[in-house]
Amino acid sequence: xxxxxxxxxRRWIFLMMFLAVAVPILIIGATGRTxxxxxxxxxxxxxxxxxDLPEGSKVLLSYDYDPASEGELSPMATMxxxxxxxxxxRMYFMALWPVGPxxxxxxxxxxxxxxxxxxEYGKDYVNLGYKSGYEGVIKVIITDFTELYTTDTxxxxxxxxxxxxxVSSVQDMDLLVNVSAGYAGTKEWVQYAVTxxxxxxxxxxxxxVQAPLLYPYIPQQLQGLLGAIKGAAEYEALVTECYGARxxxxxxxxxxxxxxxxxxxxxxxxxxxxxxxxxxxxxxxLMILLIIVGNVxxxxxxxxxxxx
Amino acid sequence: MxxxxxxxxxxxxxxxxxxxxxxGYTQSWGEVAAIWFDVLAAIAYILGGGNLMxxxxxxxxxxTEGWAYxxxxxxxxxxxxxxxxxxxxxxxxxxFPDYAWSGSYREVGGPFWWIYEYAFKPLTATMxxxxxxxxxxxxxxxxxxxxxxxxxxLGTAFIILLGRTYAGVWVTGWLPDWLSGLKxxxxxxxxxxxxxxxxxxxIMIGIALGIASTSLRVLLGVDRSYLGGGEE
Numbered sequence: 001x002x003x004x005x006x007x008x009x010r011r012w013i014f015l016m017m018f019l020a021v022a023v024p025i026l027i028i029g030a031t032g033r034t035x036x037x038x039x040x041x042x043x044x045x046x047x048x049x050x051x052d053l054p055e056g057s058k059v060l061l062s063y064d065y066d067p068a069s070e071g072e073l074s075p076m077a078t079m080x081x082x083x084x085x086x087x088x089x090r091m092y093f094m095a096l097w098p099v100g101p102x103x104x105x106x107x108x109x110x111x112x113x114x115x116x117x118x119x120e121y122g123k124d125y126v127n128l129g130y131k132s133g134y135e136g137v138i139k140v141i142i143t144d145f146t147e148l149y150t151t152d153t154x155x156x157x158x159x160x161x162x163x164x165x166x167v168s169s170v171q172d173m174d175l176l177v178n179v180s181a182g183y184a185g186t187k188e189w190v191q192y193a194v195t196x197x198x199x200x201x202x203x204x205x206x207x208x209v210q211a212p213l214l215y216p217y218i219p220q221q222l223q224g225l226l227g228a229i230k231g232a233a234e235y236e237a238l239v240t241e242c243y244g245a246r247x248x249x250x251x252x253x254x255x256x257x258x259x260x261x262x263x264x265x266x267x268x269x270x271x272x273x274x275x276x277x278x279x280x281x282x283x284x285x286l287m288i289l290l291i292i293v294g295n296v297x298x299x300x301x302x303x304x305x306x307x308x
Numbered sequence: 309m310x311x312x313x314x315x316x317x318x319x320x321x322x323x324x325x326x327x328x329x330x331x332g333y334t335q336s337w338g339e340v341a342a343i344w345f346d347v348l349a350a351i352a353y354i355l356g357g358g359n360l361m362x363x364x365x366x367x368x369x370x371x372t373e374g375w376a377y378x379x380x381x382x383x384x385x386x387x388x389x390x391x392x393x394x395x396x397x398x399x400x401x402x403x404f405p406d407y408a409w410s411g412s413y414r415e416v417g418g419p420f421w422w423i424y425e426y427a428f429k430p431l432t433a434t435m436x437x438x439x440x441x442x443x444x445x446x447x448x449x450x451x452x453x454x455x456x457x458x459x460x461x462l463g464t465a466f467i468i469l470l471g472r473t474y475a476g477v478w479v480t481g482w483l484p485d486w487l488s489g490l491k492x493x494x495x496x497x498x499x500x501x502x503x504x505x506x507x508x509x510x511i512m513i514g515i516a517l518g519i520a521s522t523s524l525r526v527l528l529g530v531d532r533s534y535l536g537g538g539e540e
Contacts, residue, residue, distance in 0.1 A: 010445040017444045035474035040497060067429040068436040102414060102424060132353065133346030140342045143335075147343055154401060155410060196329075215505045216512060230472045281473035283440060288469055290448040291462065298452050 006297050013290065020286040024278040032265075034278045036237075043234035045224030046203045049175060050080070051242070055088045057174040058167060062189065063103040064096045065181035069207050070103070075273035076205035076232035077103060077179045079239055081111045082270065084177075086243050090163050091125040092173070094149075096137055096184040101129045101153060103179075110269060122161045129153035134184035138192040142170045176202040186214055186222070194221045205231060229280055232273030240266050315529050322527040360385060384427075391419045464499060471496025 028034050039047070050059070061080060065073045084091050091112075093104040104127050112119055119125060131137045131148050140147050145168060146158050158164050167173065170193055180186040186204040194200050203224040206214060211227035218225060226235050240247055248256035248264035257265040268275070321341055328338020364378035390396070395409050397419040404410035413420050453459045470476045476492030483491055489498070525531035 008448070010449075013445045013448055014441045017441050021440065037474075038477065038493065040493070066432060068432040070429075070433060071437065099424070099428070105414060131346065133349040136342050136345040136349055140339060140346060143339055147339070148346060153412060153414075154403065156403065212500065212504045213508060215500055216509045218501075218505075228472075277473060281475055283444075284469040284473050285475060287444055287447050288466055290444060291451045291465075294448045294451060295453050295462075 002297075002300070005293055006301075016286055016290075017283065020282045021279040024282050028275050028278045034271075034275050035281065037233045037274055037277065039234040039238050042218070042225050042227075043231055043238060045219070046205075046226055046231075046235055047083075047224075047238040047242075049201060049203045049223050050083050050087060050089070050177070053087065053089060053174055057087075057089045058092065058163075058172060059084050059089045059175045059177055060092045060094065060170060060173040061104075061177045061179075062094050062096060063100045063107070063179050064185040065103060065179055065207075066097055066099045067102075069181035071276075072207050072228055073179050073181060073205060073232075074103070074106070075229065075276070076226050076235060077107055078111055078269060078272070079232065079235055080177050080179065080205070081107045082115070082243075082247070083239050085112055085116045085119060085125075086239075086246065088124075089174075090123075092128060092163070092167070093125065094128040095130045096134055096188070097181070098130055098132075101127065104129075122156070123163055126161055126163055127153045135188040135192050138170075138184075138188055142193050142197065144169050171197055171200065173200070176200060178202065178204040180204060180206045180210060182207070182210065186210070186225075187217075190214075190217050190221045205235075229273050229276045233277045234273075236271060236273045240264070240270060311532065311535050314535055315532065319527050319529065322523065357385070357389070388420070388423055391423065396420075467492060467495055467499065 053059070061084070063077055065077075081091065093108070095101050095104060108125070108127065112125060116124075128145075128149050129152065133140075133148075137148060141149065145164070149158055151157055152161060152164075170176070176189060176193065178186045178189050180189075186206055187210075189202060189204070194202050198221075201223055202221070203226075204214065204222060205226035206228070208228035208230075211225065211231075214222060214225055226232055244264035244266060245256050247266050247270050248258070249267055251257050259265055321344075324334070324337045324341050327334040328336075328341070361382065364382050367378040368375050368382075392413050395411060395413050395418075398409075398411040398413060398415045400407055401410040401412065414424070415421060451462065451465070453462050470479060471492040476496065480491040480493075488494060522531065526534065
């Protein structure tokens with residue numbers, strides 16, 4: 001056994017990692033059960049930043065990520081849109097990444113159009129799309145939207161969109177929500193929007209590698225932060241706890257379904273983060289096991305060399 | 309002249325942006341400079357595309373190792389560019405039905421949407437997903453407790469790996485309330501909020517000071533390395 005691990009081909013590690021992720025996905029998919037989530041203070045801060053705003057507040061949602069990090073960020077992006085829609089906030093979607101508009105389209109299609117058909121484009125939500133310039137875009141729209149955004153993504157002039165008539169710059173927003181996979185993203189929004197204009201309130205969701213770099217901005221410049229899938233799962237737990245009846249699957253009579261424990265059976269798209277915590281748990285345990293085995297081999301070999 | 313004019317533009321742009329921060333009167337100047345930046349950033353895409361073509365055409369022409377990948381790159385680039393810019397297969401929008409190009413290039417079912425949905429999206433997602441395999445392999449081979457620093461790093465990694473999952477709750481869930489600070493999920497938060505934040509703030513302040521001094525050198529024309537090694 002020792003010799004096997006000492007000369008372990010990396011393809012075995014790849015296979016173990018594949019199984020560590022695939023098996024929990026299949027089990028969770030088949031049983032519908034996963035691990036519970038206990039929201040941390042940061043997730044609660046994000047939740048309350050949206051929840052405590054009065055109905056009809058103006059929320060700017062900047063989706064600065066691409067399909068590479070969609071697995072990590074789309075659950076929180078979905079939940080941000082759902083939470084804002086459920087609270088009847090007005091949503092201004094935009095993107096600093098070239099394929100960000102596709103991320104926005106997916107969210108609008110899967111969340112707003114399917115579960116909030118009563119919301120009207122232009123009055124309740126608008127997709128402003130992508131503009132090139134990264135932090136340069138923030139620097140301009142922080143004082144004047146129309147310098148860059150003369151139309152929305154559909155080509156409708158800014159002045160003819162009802163909800164756009166009420167805002168002239170980012171400073172008119174009641175809350176900034178950023179979903180970020182790197183540059184340009186949360187750090188740039190903090191540096192060029194929130195820091196020079198401290199009255200602005202911002203919350204964000206980011207990838208795991210970004211989170212440690214954003215902690216220094218909490219809580220003054222960044223009111224709350226969702227770090228990777230764990231953050232998304234915590235936020236999902238909070239939103240589903242609050243809006244479970246609305247998010248639940250429906251039975252034949254249209255009533256929300258409940259499980260044996262009396263909990264609402266939430267639709268899959270709103271529990272993506274929680275469900276992905278299962279594979280993450282097993283993958284993390286595998287990583288720890290591999291590190292321990294690697295170190296055991298290292299110390300045994302070192303002792304052998306010492307004897308020689 | 310080739311160096312003097314860019315130096316002049318850099319200095320003007322930089323000092324205008326600095327002045328815009330400190331005075332309300334000059335704030336609008338900074339906004340104009342920022343718009344110029346955005347226009348230049350858009351034009352940079354053309355430069356980037358041209359550069360990509362130049363590099364890969366040269367590889368194909370020289371038949372350097374892996375030139376076939378360059379062929380794939382150029383075909384993919386040109387196909388996406390032509391389909392996207394030409395809005396091929398896109399129907400006019402409902403608002404402006406008389407204008408052939410008024411539809412969105414991202415129209416569902418269109419060729420550009422197809423490229424994004426069935427080529428770009430799965431390919432980039434796959435690349436990112438492969439990280440898990442390489443990280444696991446690297447952790448097994450390289451993460452060794454060789455000295456005190458490595459032991460501290462290893463210990464922190466274990467706490468974070470466990471604390472970011474339900475395993476953390478399960479392992480230390482039995483601790484009484486007065487020891488809740490030692491629960492793994494809470495230790496994880498403490499590490500991130502205290503140790504990580506302290507270290508990151510120190511690094512950020514150092515970087516900021518470095519950027520300030522380097523920027524001044526560039527604006528004053530002392531550091532001209534960004535202009536390349538061309539003739540005057």
